[in-house]
Amino acid sequence: MKRAETVTFGGSGLDRAAHLRGDHDAMRRLRASPGARFIAFWQGKVLISRDNVVRLRPDHALVTACSRPEIPLGCEGEEAVFGIDLSDWDPVGDGEALPDGSFFDNSVQRHPLAPECDGFTDLKACMTRLSPRDAELAATGRSLFAWHLSHRFCACCGRESCMVQAGWQRLCPDCGAPHFPRTDPVVIMLVTRGNRTLLGRGVGWPEGMFSCLAGFMEPGETVEAAVRREVLEETGVRVGRVDYLASQPWAFPSSLMIGCRAEAHSDAITLDPAELQEAQWVTREELAAAFAGDRPGLLPARRGAIAQFLLSNWLADRLD
Structure with missing residues (x-):
């Protein structure tokens, strides 16, 4: 891309x-x-x-x-x-107010x-x-400080570890085990079938907010396999060809979003209620109207997120 x-x-x-x-x-x-x-x-x-x-x-x-x-x-x-x-x-x-949740x-x-x-x-x-x-600087710092906060202790022996390599590594003073900043790979999919794309709304999301499907990769799994598994688990839709498009460091707290395009081989949606509250097929015309603010009940992915990036480039036919 x-x-x-x-x-x-x-x-x-x-x-x-x-x-x-x-x-x-x-x-x-x-x-x-x-x-x-x-x-x-x-x-x-x-x-x-x-x-x-x-x-x-x-x-x-x-x-x-x-x-x-x-x-x-x-x-x-x-x-x-x-x-x-x-x-x-x-x-x-x-005297400052804290977040309201x-x-x-x-x-x-x-x-x-x-x-x-x-x-x-x-x-x-x-x-x-x-x-x-x-x-980039803000995302890097945010992820690093979050990692130090959540990984103070050695995963091998439980001893409190120390910052080394100027904060880019932790080292256990007892067993000598090194620990490195965590990055969690996540696949996020622009699932298409003809003139439509598959969007989902997560549990607890604001009413009307929809985005591309996404999920964490599992050990021993390829990116392509993760895309097919996540789409099938969340919506029951079967996916064939998968192509890589772009990636995004997502420092909330430490994900790497791996953006892919996936071709769907089926239409019927069988929702996993533990993962999604809603899912629907949306046409290009409907998505364009949503981006313009003219589609009630359909809010596209937030600006800055890779989902919005993928969707907007699909609308503009700029994926290749």
Whole structure:
């Protein structure tokens, strides 16, 4: 697919400088450089100002107040960009409202040490407003900090592990087992049959919101087999040919969405109620009307998600 890397979170060409992660002297020099910049996270949210991810200077109060180790996210030119995690901060104590538990978290937490910024914002809420580079940096940092939070202890012996490789690895000090940041492969399918595509609505989703079918891959399974299995399990529709289209890092918390096109060999839908609340075949014309806001009861996948990317390119006949 020629436009594959234009998907949100992809294609910025970030230099991740992986060869420097184990070089302590190089890391110290990059950290001490006046040109170093720091991106702040709080419980998975990223600090935003006017639709840009904020790059803080080394002497900014938020950076100097951070008690947790920073993680290098990559280099821009000769200078490094680090992520810092401020999740210890209590916004309630500073008079800020917390999320209300709704499907979308539109709350913003404003830190008193960063009055010039809009505040900590859910990446899902701002991802379509960010530049490709900002989006990639934010997604990378979000995934890394979430992984450190959920994988503090060695899976082999239970001992608390330590951050090594500048935060891109954990190492057990007892048994020596290394642990690496987790990425979970997920297939997401543009299932078509003639002029129609198969869309589903997940359990608990807002009324009318539909998207492409998706599911986690299983051990020992090919991408093609996962596509056929997931579609059959969720809807009873049998799929034949499967082609890869594009991928998207989905940092909620650590998925890699593998976008495919699948040709359906059957029409009848037998819904798995544990997976989907609804599923339906939608024509190109109906989907185009939904994208234009003229189809009541049918809300296409959210902007920025690979499902919306696949569907819009199908409508424009740009999949090849």
